[in-house]
Amino acid sequence: MPDECDTRCAVILAELTRIGRSVFADPSLELTPETTIDDVPDWDSMNHIKMMMGAECCFGIEFEVGEIENIGGVGDLVRLILSKLVVRSRHNLPRHPSATAGCAA
Numbered sequence: 001m002p003d004e005c006d007t008r009c010a011v012i013l014a015e016l017t018r019i020g021r022s023v024f025a026d027p028s029l030e031l032t033p034e035t036t037i038d039d040v041p042d043w044d045s046m047n048h049i050k051m052m053m054g055a056e057c058c059f060g061i062e063f064e065v066g067e068i069e070n071i072g073g074v075g076d077l078v079r080l081i082l083s084k085l086v087v088r089s090r091h092n093l094p095r096h097p098s099a100t101a102g103c104a105a
Contacts, residue, residue: 033075
């Protein structure tokens with residue numbers, strides 16, 4: 001049986017891939033933990049913000065500016081999202097208000 005981190009990371013990665021396919025208008029996009037920003041041709045500063053906003057909305061979290069600036073790839077983003085979800089779970093915190101049913105990437 002996979003450990004909880006592997007399972008949660010796989011779910012996060014699948015959601016980031018879904019968001020990325022929308023942001024980059026590429027239905028065949030496959031993101032992996034090893035994917036860097038430089039690996040995705042259209043991953044510019046504007047699409048970086050769109051990815052972060054999509055992740056915030058999807059997972060009900062909020063990133064700090066410094067966190068966004070330090071993301072160099074998908075693995076960094078997965079780990080950051082997981083850490084925020086763990087903190088929220090441990091402290092029984094509500095989802096961030098940005099997480100609404102109408103969120104779209």
